[in-house]
Amino acid sequence: MALSPFHLAIPVYDLPAARHFYGEVFGCSEGRSSEQWVDFDFFGHQLVIHEHPRTAVQEHAHTNPVDGHDVPVPHFGVVLEWDEWEALADRLKVREIKFVIEPYVRFKGQVGEQATMFLLDPCGNALEFKAFKDISQLFAK
Incomplete structure (x- = not known):
């Protein structure tokens, strides 16, 4: 599709x-x-x-706990191919971008296992980039 x-x-x-x-x-x-x-x-x-x-959100981000991390709300981003996600994580590290949540694999060994990372743009908008080795897990329960 x-x-x-x-x-x-x-x-x-x-x-x-x-x-x-x-x-x-x-x-x-x-x-x-x-x-x-x-x-x-x-x-x-x-x-x-x-x-x-x-905006107030850009000054004082709210967070919700997910997998032991404080996830900023609201946030947006994209789901990338695994290799593309790894390349982006490496590129951001080389540029010394400060992460809100460092790149890691969330829900390891569980339904919905995914690579994820969070960062802020210069104006405090939160972004998440994620990847799945098995894209069928995107909406898995």
Whole structure:
């Protein structure tokens, strides 16, 4: 089944820093833009960063416990192929990106086993990147 790309628009209070982060750190190609927003090809999906005053969530992230870690809420991201996830984790480590949750394998040996990592963009938006060796486990209970 082919997936349709999602569209997500997020607030950023420092448009130049966020533009650099998504464009340079992640290597996302830029689409349309204005002085207040920028479209990115975010792993085949449309991510739009919109200039906006700092939000309460960006200042004080809420967390929920998952597998012994404090997962920031809200967050967004993508499910990558395992090799692509490993390459991204290595690239982010080389760039000395600070992780909220370091790359690791969650639910090891259990239903839903997955590689995951969490980080913040320069404006405090939380991102998660994950991968499954067996993609059929994506929605497994």
